[in-house]
Amino acid sequence: MSLLEVKQLTKNFGGLSAVSMVNMELEDNELVGLIGPNGAGKTTLFNLLTGVYEPTEGVIDLEVEGKKTSLIKRKTYTITSLGLGRTFQNIRLFKDLSVLDNVLIGMHEKNKVGTLASILRTPAYYQSEKKLREEALELLALFNLETKTEELAKNLPYGEQRRLEIVRALATKPKILFLDEPAAGMNPQETANLTALIRQIQKEFKITILLIEHDMSLVMDVCERIYVLEYGRMIAHGTPEEIKNNEAVIKAYLGGE
Template sequence: MSLLEVSNLTKNFGGLAAVSNVNIELVENELVGLIGPNGAGKTTLFNLLTGVYEPSEGTVKLTIDGQEAVLNGKKPYVIAALGLSRTFQNIRLFKDLTVMDNVLIAMNGKNKVGLLTSMLRLPKFYAKEAEMRRKVIELLAIFDLEDKIDTLAKNLPYGEQRRLEIVRALATEPKVLFLDEPAAGMNPQETAELTKLIRKIQQEFGITILLIEHDMSLVMDVCERLYVLEYGRLIAKGTPEEIKNDPKVIQAYLGGEL
């Protein structure tokens, strides 16, 4: 059964179709890539899936534990609560807050102690807060950031800011994680480390990942399946090997062999 089913998804901006009649299916615990040049509509598609934009046509359906939810028209925070989380092409951390606070904010939706308990600062409130901080430290340790909990996000090196944004997304306990060009701006060593990290995330957290990325070596290395967009339209889908040898992909995106 599909975890996320995207059917005939279209987004028009005036007379321009940024995304046109796109069909995508994601199942549990798989790592899928979405590739294409700048302007192909990849980030627009992410924005449609996460509630930033509302589709002009088509539907987005999430199915978890047999429960179906149509995501059309839902606010981003509602979609996040249902189990979809994302990072951004341009890092969007709370730069003047600490590493700890950046992740705690994301985890806040899971803090269900109740309004009265929070207002009166009852023992249950402090117990829950301590539990959340422990979970944050455990998450940060996976990403080698546990020694930076009191560092302001803006003072982290670029690669660590990227990792922190992924930690923050994982703190919402998603079923599906969307990564929008996580290797952007990274040097080859950082990209290699990120490749290992993405594999580790999928294995340790058991989640589905949809990855936008221009680095073909990373995409071909970690993804099980690929979707290819051109001018907002889906032109190819298949395994990395199939995509690598697809004439339409080579001609439209790669200009030659991978």
């Protein structure tokens, strides 16, 4: 089976169908794009896959230890623990906490010492805290943030806040990383750096990445496959070359007649 299988996924808000009968598959260690005009339903689809919204109907199955596991009606934190991590279109850091603490919060699910050990501050508690801190510092170093560990997240430049949000998502050790418009608000140089960073993430962590992005040059440059949404429906799927030459995509997304 695929790592993630989505079948006939639908979300209605009153009389409006924000996502309608969407089918999608993600495999191990691939980089996939999700594009479409504003209001096409891309972020709504992310919210369905990560448990923020409950589908009106449809199937979301994740491969866990060789078995299909349904993500329908599961809490967001449970879905995160099963291996889905994400960033947001609008940065959602803990802005009054340090850079390091933001990453450690992402790791809390991996702390296995238990409540009693945490309360009593046993040797096992301190060993676990030390290990998590070392892992957090290693992650920050990979993204050139190791010198910013004690800075408040809100004091970082915009591009570094974006990187920190990705680091925090990676701290959950996801099988699939959902990136929601990571280049939003970036200048061309920051976008170029982000493109290199996304490649580095896949190389270093060997995970699947699903990327929502309006910057078509970034999408065409890094993605192996691309899905295209319009008005909540999937209108195309293929390689970057196929999508670039797809008449329906040109008309819906790139402004063709």
